[in-house]
Amino acid sequence: MYILQYMINWLEIHMLPCGFKSIFGIDCPGCGFQRSVIALLKGNLNKSLGLYPATIPLLITCIFLLIKTKYHFDKNEIIKKSLLTTVAIIILVSYSIKIWAVYKHHSTSI
Numbered sequence: 001m002y003i004l005q006y007m008i009n010w011l012e013i014h015m016l017p018c019g020f021k022s023i024f025g026i027d028c029p030g031c032g033f034q035r036s037v038i039a040l041l042k043g044n045l046n047k048s049l050g051l052y053p054a055t056i057p058l059l060i061t062c063i064f065l066l067i068k069t070k071y072h073f074d075k076n077e078i079i080k081k082s083l084l085t086t087v088a089i090i091i092l093v094s095y096s097i098k099i100w101a102v103y104k105h106h107s108t109s110i
Contacts, residue, residue, distance in 0.1 A: 008041050026102060029095045033058075054090040061087050 011034070020028035036052035037059075039045075048055055061083040068076055 004041065008038060011038055011041075027095075027098060029091050053094045054087050057083070057087045057090055 015034045018028055018031050020026075021031060030052075032052035033055060036048045036055040039048040039051060040055060064079065064083055068080065
């Protein structure tokens with residue numbers, strides 16, 4: 001338990017800044033992932049999903065790809081393509097909603 005808390009504290013202190021956001025002033029399609037992983041490690045599933053909906057499918061995809069390098073099974077490519085497509089759709093939809101909300105808020109404040 002102590003190791004997990006140490007890892008969470010370390011991750012919170014060493015989060016990488018978003019270059020896209022610092023240049024353009026808006027979130028990139030990956031913004032929120034680090035905070036989402038930290039929330040997930042703390043056991044806060046709802047917060048994790050709210051910060052970055054693709055976190056869990058993305059982690060599942062990464063685990064699958066790691067396992068795939070060691071073990072080969074019949075439906076390897078179909079599973080890989082399905083997982084990657086699902087993650088891409090989740091990222092695209094959630095980012096579109098986020099940008100729409102920013103645009104809508106910005107247009108109403110003018």
